[in-house]
Amino acid sequence: MNREEVSQIRSVKQHNPQIYHVNPLPSSSSAGYLSDYGSDASTTRSYETPPSRISTPARGRVQDSDMPYPARPPQVAPAWNTSDRPNPLGQNRHVPDYDAPTPGVDDTPYIRFAIEQLTFDEDLTGRGRQSSADIDQPLTLPPCPQSPRRNIPSPTKRNPKQPPNPPFQFPRPSFEQQRRPQKGEVMLLPSDPPRDRHQLGYVPTPLRPISLGSLVLICLLMIVGLIFSNVYALSNHGIYDYDSNFSPRYFVFEYLPPLLGMIIILWLFVVQAAIYRTAPYFAMSKGAPSGKRDRTLQFMPIVPANFVLPDWGFFKLGEPAIGAVLIVFWLMNWTIPLLSCLYGTQWFTNVEPARFRWTPVQGLGWFVMVMYLVLIPALVYCMIHFRRKNSALMWDPNSLADLIILFQRSNILPDFVQSETKEDLAGELAPRYCRLGYWTTNRSLDFFYAVGEANQPYSELAASPARSANEKFDSSRLSADSQEGFRHSQASSFARMLHSPFVRHRWCPWFLRDGAVLAWAIAAVLLLIAFLVVSFVHEAVRDGFAGLIPAITQPNGFSPANFLYSFLPALLGMFLFLAWQPIDVYFRTVQPYVNLSEQYGTSAHRSILLSYNADLPGIVTLRALRNRDWKVAYLSLISLVASTIPVLAGGVFTALLFDNGDVRMVASMPGYIGLCILLGIYALSYLVIWPTRHRYLPHSVNTVAGNLSFLYASRLLKDSSIRNIRTKADFIARLDASTGTGLTGDGRKRHRETKDLGQESKFGFGIYTGVDGSQHLGIDRMQRPGSGEVLVVTTQQRGF
Structure with missing residues (x-):
């Protein structure tokens, strides 16, 4: 090997580390921070690090001849002013001021990935890091320790009175532009129900004329x-003689009216629960x-x-009539305190x-x-x-499984891409005029039943993974590499959100947060103790x-003391009863997700087919006991028990005349003891409502x-085995079977066989691979029919 070859081997190519400033891309965590400096190109100054080592002339010549340098982008200005300083390497030495780490390859996606990694905590917790420095202070750079020193131009100082530059945002087209059909696309067209298909028009039982007519x-x-009671009392000097405060007559006049109410x-x-769960579908049936x-x-x-x-809320959603009906239903809650003080004793x-x-009491009787009378028109x-x-329903949509039939061939599913991790889902989705009914397309004669938007493109989720309206932007302003980097950043951020315990256990109603539950429990126990002490000390x-107000009954039957000590306890009892209802409703609503989060999943009947919110009072308790949902069973039982608190509280006190001429308020002890027991059970039940982590969503x-x-x-x-369903019973049988039954198979027989053999399908809530090939957080089968592969990693399997 000659000396010239050795000299060439020793000539190693080297690159000077430098920093390049590129236009920032929008990010969930850093876009707002970077846009203050990158939105105004005229005031932006770029800085580059000085070369870490000085190359020899020989090496410089090899470097210049072997590696061409790409042209500098026009928006990046030279960082160092070299016109007023001598060149230490000589005048014939050419030092390049731009040297990419990998020539010819855009490093924007890697920079984006680095930024996402640095802002990892912000994406997961939603809390950005705050610098200890004042953002209004001028930016200062440390002096460069190398020699000779270079003149560093000072950054532009921000005027404190000048408002900060608005964050850079990509222009977003309107919803009409986003959904504008393209020529040649498959369009979803509304159709009348075919004669060979199941006719629509289902109405839930509580809303049918026979049920509402019975209530009327x-x-x-x-x-x-x-x-009758008002008229009869005026003409017959009252209704019945008073005998005692623990007789059957006392029960009839003090407890029976509020009990009927x-x-x-x-x-x-029950009626308003049916209204809530069907009102969206009736609105889409129009x-x-x-x-x-x-x-x-x-x-x-x-x-x-x-x-x-x-x-x-219904007034804001274009349903004022339904809103008025619900207001009338709410007003009827306060008839219970009025009925509690409807009757009294008169001398x-x-x-x-x-x-x-x-x-x-004549006035109260006519008012109630x-x-x-107002309730009847409602x-x-x-x-x-x-x-x-007015209905386009096939059956009562009272469970999660019903959404499969309603949306399995919908054209609005692409709007929900990556929506499972959104906290404010309502603000992320684009407005859609949805319709429920039968559909067809402009390229097929097939008819199917679904929720969709008429005259809009019909495509599968995997073919058009459209983002939500708030995430769309004009991608023409980005290069191909930048678009790829942005998509990679979005996918990386979404993947981290899927596996974040903070995101998984983020939402819970405010009244069931840890602090609220603790406050309710402490307040309930303290009030119970105070109530019992006041009630039984000195046998008062x-x-x-003493009632402290007049107890004399007026000619119209009104007694101030009787009214106060009947209306006020019943009002407080009614408040306790109504305050428990949101708690009971929440536990019924999330129980399917709790069962789905079990380590090995659960059957469809214990998860996606649960309909606790649609069950009658008392029935829900029995059904929860059968499904071993102990907390739902207990809380629903307490909800039913709490309904007796205002009934007993409103009729327990009455004014009595003693032999010495004093008029005192005396309690009916059988009713009062029962009231104390019920209040004790109610107060201690607040210690049970603490939701576990699996009840957070x-x-x-x-x-x-x-x-x-x-x-x-x-x-x-x-799933092809649950297509073209015509009855709810057939749907349940096919869904719960371990293998498909086919379109003409006997679903009920197959369901009985698989249940006897213990081969029912298992469903889970967790991380799974969706139809688009990506990971998602949601509901799916734990295993494919005939396969042992686990498809869903539930919350308990993942350890949180």
Whole structure:
């Protein structure tokens, strides 16, 4: 080997480390921070690190001849001013001021990946890091320790009074532009129901005319009873003689009226639960889109929320009639305190002998009668609105599994891509005028049943993974490499969100947060102790206590003392009863997700087919016991038990005249002891409502969109064995069977066989591979039929 070859071998190519500034890409965590400096190109100065080592002239010549340098981008200015300093390497030495780490390869995707890694915690927790330096102070750089020193131009100082530059945002087209059909696309077209298909028009049982008519009949009977008692008491000096405060007559006049009223309230709860879960589908069953119905999936609730406070949401969603009906239902809750003080005792002297007699309070009787008269038109409207002609339902959509049939061939599923990790799902989805019914396409004669948007492109999820409306931007402003880097960054961020325990256990109602539950439990126990102490110290309740207000009954039957000590306890008891309902509803709603999160999954009947919110009071307790959902069983039982608290509280006190002429408020001890027991059970039940981690979800599931975000990519929507379903019974049998039964198979027989053999399909909630080949968080089968491969990694399997 000669000396020249050795000299060439020693000539090793080297690169000077440098920093290059590129236009920042939008990021969930860093876009707002970087845009303050990158949005204004005129005020931006670029800096480069000086060369770490000085190359020899020989090496410089080899480097210049062997490696061409790409041209500098026009937006990047030279960082160092070299015109006023001598060159230490000589005038014939050419030092390049731009040297890419890998010539010819754009390093933007790698920079994006580095930024995402640095902002990892911000993406997971939603809390950005804050610098200890004041952002209004001028940016200063440390002096370069190398020699000779280079003149570093000072950055432009920001004026404190000048507002910061707005964050850079890519232009977003309007929703109309985003959904504008392209020529040649397959379009979804509405169609009338074919004759050979199942006819639509299902109405849930609580909303059918026979059920609502029965409730109207009960209201009429209440009205007749109120009118009779008022008229009869005026003409007969009261109704019955008073005998004691623990007799059957006392029960009839003090406890029976609010008890009948509570039965009507519980019936109304069942009716409004049916209204909530079917109102979105009745809105989508209407013809031409109008009003504010483009946000039905995102905002219209399917979980009852009309308890302590009235629900005004339907007025904002273009359904004012339904909103008015719910307001009337809410007002009926307060008939219970009025019915508790409807009857009292009055001293009649115009009868022989003079004695106390039961008599109604005339004003309250007529007022409660008017309230029941107002309720009747609301029920009649429900019969008219929720009739078969206005329905496009095949059966009652009371479970998660029903979403499979309703959306398995929908054209709005691409809107839900990566929506399972969104906290504010309603604000992320584009408005859609959805329709429920039969469809066809412009390229096929096939008819199918689904929820979709008319005259819009119809494509599979894997073929068009469209982002949500708030994530779309004009990609023409980015180069091909930059677009690839952005997509890689989005996928990387979404993958981290899927596996983040913070995202998985993020949402829970405010009243069930740790601090709120602790406050409820402490307050309930303390109030219970105070109530018991005041009640039994010195036997004040049994011997009577001064009412502090007049107890004399007026000619119209009104007694201030009787009214106060009947209305106020019943009002407080009614508040306790209504305050428990959101807790009970929440546990019923999320129980399917709790069962799905079990380590080995669970059957369809214990998960996606659960319909606790649609079950009748008492039935839900028995069904939960059968499914071993102990907490739901207990809380639903307490909800039923709590309904008796306002009934007992409103009738336990009455004013009595003692032999010495004193008038005192005395409690009926049988009812009072029962009230104390019920209050004790109610107060201690707040210690049980502490939700476990598995009852937390990434976002609310109170809407159709909230539940659909966990199903949109599931292979259940592409399962051929559950296509063309015509009855709910056949759907349940096919869904719960371990293998498909075919379109003409006997689903019920197959279900019985697989259940006897213990081969029922298992479903889970966790990380799974969707129909688009990507990982998602949601619901899917634990195993494919006939395969032992586990498809879903549940929360318990992942250790959080």
